[in-house]
Amino acid sequence: MAKHLKQTDVDAIVDIIRGWLADKLTWDEVCEASAKVIGKTPTRQTLNAHTAIKDAYSAKKSGLKIHGPRTAMPSSLAVAAQRIARLQTENDELKMKNDMLLEQFVKWQYNAYKHGLKEHQLNAELPRIDRERTEDAK
Numbered sequence: 001m002a003k004h005l006k007q008t009d010v011d012a013i014v015d016i017i018r019g020w021l022a023d024k025l026t027w028d029e030v031c032e033a034s035a036k037v038i039g040k041t042p043t044r045q046t047l048n049a050h051t052a053i054k055d056a057y058s059a060k061k062s063g064l065k066i067h068g069p070r071t072a073m074p075s076s077l078a079v080a081a082q083r084i085a086r087l088q089t090e091n092d093e094l095k096m097k098n099d100m101l102l103e104q105f106v107k108w109q110y111n112a113y114k115h116g117l118k119e120h121q122l123n124a125e126l127p128r129i130d131r132e133r134t135e136d137a138k
Helices: 008-020 028-039 045-046 049-068 077-114
Strands: none
Touching: 008 028, 008 049, 028 045, 045 049
């Protein structure tokens, strides 16, 4: 059983999950499909230990619950080409937004360090709002 996965193995498993065509996704099925690609059968715990794999699994699982399996075929190559172009544009936009958010995070990280904020202060839970509490008007 694979305890350590190389980055190429992790990337391959993420690609397997993203391209999953069945309407049901389980860790056991991902382990079996991974064995064909990386040459060894990883355990569910091994896969779950990698954030990229866990995130891809969660996203695919919730996508299957909401949208179901995506097996719709375009009616022609022209429609498929338009769809691919639109998705590539959307992908580029999302990459740009992600880069901007990462840049913003670096600024915040620097400013937090500069003003002496500690990591536990930044990660503190938000205050809980009790919306059911009423004040007596006396």
